[in-house]
Amino acid sequence: MTSLSTAPLEEARHTPLDDGALNQLFYGARTFGYWQDRPVDDNKLRQLAELSGLAPTSMNCNPLRIYFLRTAEAFEQLVPALKEGNVEKVRQAPVTAILAYDRRFYDNLPTLFPHNKDARSLFVGNEPLREETAFRNGSLQGGYFILAARALGLDCGPISGFDNDKVDQIFFGSENPHLRSNFICNLGYGDETRLHARGPRLSFEESCRLL
Template identity: 55%
Template sequence: MTVQTTPTLAASALDQLFRDARTHFVWHDEPVADSVLRELYALTRMAPTAANAQPLRIVFVKSPEAKARLKPALTPGNVDKTMTAPVTAILAYDTEFYEKLPKLFPARDMRTGFANMPPAARAQTAVVNASLQGGYLIMAARALGLDCGPMAGFDAGKVDAEFFPDGKWKTVFLLNLGHGDATKLFPRNPRLDFEEACRIE
């Protein structure tokens, strides 16, 4: 039997996605087109999620007015990098994600099981899977030539109150997007070796 293998990416692609990619905090004044954000989501939605539930919801904050609404929720160290980023994505999860399951998993009824889950367990499922999609979003952004600056330094309650007042979406993390100024980066910090972080059993 012949096993078909998927060709590996070129070294230059792996550099762009992983080895040379950095977390940026200083941005060039170059806008990100709405068409690029649509392409970014088209790639992100291909991430694997439990029962294909796709709980991630995104608000792409671009306008000065929207940035001003986001600013009060940021910790002081994240204000400048966010206000100058061409786009800040609010990555959230939909607390009622299961309502989309008749469309997303038409083969059988997955909605009922999630709807009947204890709310805390359902929220944990949503957070885990939305975070997985968020990781895909970062890789998709890099593949499209964008730089990323993920952040956890913000008041999620304030973000939710301002952008999701009905309470159905809950913020997971923020992600600045654009074209970063590589001259402002500091040397990359070390990473753990395989032996420090992994084992094979």
């Protein structure tokens, strides 16, 4: 992974991104449903997963688990769980990622959060707390996943139109029953000729309060 070169780390962190970077991550980024016939390298997927793991999570719990579907066979396994309007979007995408959260994330806390030896015990037997923690922090990592993909030059097409229970049964089954799908995200290089105009957004005054 490329490192920041000459600027001190603290100075670099507090320097706003330039307009080109902001455009790539936000202003010019879109949700794609159609894709160029261009593959995504596996090494880029590894880097994407690594960056997603750097998201801030409670007790560094890192509950996100990613299944990258790259073959026609894997795509066809997913099809029965999709709503009809999403089938071709998945079949045309170079990669479809299933973003799930691990409800037994706390088993890794002795490694991920070693300075609190009692962290795991907070969640054992407390189903509401572990579910809430896994879902919230897995979703937070999912947001970072999209930004990381864009930062690496990929386009994204996140999808929630599918049957979670079917996805869990097909891909996790009895081997990983503690995994729960959150959303799926197509990845690749989007076909800009098929985009609609960007939808409106709420203004600052409509969505925010300064207190």
